[in-house]
Amino acid sequence: GAVVSQHPSRVICKSGTSVKIECRSLDFQATTMFWYRQFPKQSLMLMATSNEGSKATYEQGVEKDKFLINHASLTLSTLTVTSAHPEDSSFYICSASKRRTGVMNTEAFFGQGTRLTVV
Amino acid sequence: ILNVEQSPQSLHVQEGDSTNFTCSFPSSNFYALHWYRWETAKSPEALFVMTLNGDEKKKGRISATLNTKEGYSYLYIKGSQPEDSATYLCASPGNQFYFGTGTSLTVIP
Numbered sequence: 070g071a072v073v074s075q076h077p078s079r080v081i082c083k084s085g086t087s088v089k090i091e092c093r094s095l096d097f098q099a100t101t102m103f104w105y106r107q108f109p110k111q112s113l114m115l116m117a118t119s120n121e122g123s124k125a126t127y128e129q130g131v132e133k134d135k136f137l138i139n140h141a142s143l144t145l146s147t148l149t150v151t152s153a154h155p156e157d158s159s160f161y162i163c164s165a166s167k168r169r170t171g172v173m174n175t176e177a178f179f180g181q182g183t184r185l186t187v188v
Numbered sequence: 189i190l191n192v193e194q195s196p197q198s199l200h201v202q203e204g205d206s207t208n209f210t211c212s213f214p215s216s217n218f219y220a221l222h223w224y225r226w227e228t229a230k231s232p233e234a235l236f237v238m239t240l241n242g243d244e245k246k247k248g249r250i251s252a253t254l255n256t257k258e259g260y261s262y263l264y265i266k267g268s269q270p271e272d273s274a275t276y277l278c279a280s281p282g283n284q285f286y287f288g289t290g291t292s293l294t295v296i297p
Contacts (some may be wrong), residue, residue, distance in 0.1 A: 073231070103285050110279065112290040113232075128284070161230075164285070173281035174220045176234035 071097045073165050075180025082153055082187055090183045092149045098143035099165035103177065104136075104151035107160040112160055116161075153187040161186050192280050194288035201268050202296050208264045209291040211278030215259035219282050223252055223263055226290070227274040235263075235276075268295040 072095040082088050092102060101120050107114040117133075119125035119140035127133045135157075137149040146165075150157055162182040168175055192213045197211040201207045213221065216267040221240045236245045251268045265272055275290045 097255060104288075112275075113287045115284055115286055118284060126284075165230075166285075173222070173285065174237060174239050176237050177279075177281075177285065179224075179231040179233075181231050 070113065071095075071165075071178045073099075073163065073178045073180045075163050075183060076078075077160075077182055077183055079184045080123060080186070082185070084187055087149055087151045088153055088185060089186055090150075090161055090163075092146045092148070092165065094144045094165045094178070095167075097167055097178075098145065099146070101166045102140055102146040103164045103166075104138060104146075104148050105162050105180075106162070113162065114178055117150075126128045149186065155187070158185055158187045160180050192278060194276075194278055194291050195296070196259045196291060197289060197294040198294070200294045200296060204271060205268050206264065206266045209263050209270055209276065211261045211263070213259050213261075213278075213280035213288075215256055217282055218256045218259075218280065220280070221254055221256075221261050222279045222281065223261070224279070224287075225273075226277055226279045230279060243263075246256055254260055263269040265293075268293075269295060270295045270297050 074093045104164040106117045116131045117125040117127045121140050121143050125138040140146040163180045166177045195210050223235040224232040224238050236252045238254040242271045243254040251264045252259045273295045277287045279287045279288045
């Protein structure tokens with residue numbers, strides 16, 4: 070299967086600072102990438118969907134100014150948590166697809182996830 | 189929001205038992221149904237991607253069926269083994285890729 074690399078796997082940052090998480094597709098071109106957040110004892114909650122070269126589509130309730138997503142190339146998407154607060158502490162995971170949204174008849178490939186702790 | 193629901197939320201079975209769980213999704217505007225297995229400390233991995241009503245797919249002891257008209261899919265595990273312990277996620281992606289709540293399976297040796 071295809072490989073998606075996400076890093077860092079763990080990060081601890083001070084409240085008020087920004088943290089960038091990278092998601093790279095290593096052996097395929099990811100036209101669409103998805104960013105999820107997992108709350109304790111819950112499933113994956115979709116934060117935003119990004120297509121290469123265009124602005125990300127954010128889910129209702131996700132602050133686009135706080136969670137900046139950039140999908141500038143077919144192999145890299147980044148999520149920047151700006152002015153992080155303790156309530157942003159969570160597990161963030163990306164996935165990548167070779168297809169554009171609407172025709173998701175191929176699997177998505179996941180990164181390893183990032184555990185963010187804001188102190 | 190596209191509501192994808194899974195049941196049960198968690199399941200404990202004895203090694204050797206067979207088990208199954210359900211994913212339900214809105215049947216309108218259906219594109220595909222995905223099943224993923226998410227083991228602790230690993231990335232979710234795709235098990236099946238199903239698109240046709242009545243489709244049935246199999247991978248070893250795991251199989252899945254799809255009913256797009258009534259909006260459900262079943263995942264079956266035959267002769268459960270401890271290594272099957274994981275969270276099983278389904279998704280019915282359209283313009284968004286929403287996952288269900290997941291079924292956490294624990295296979296007791």
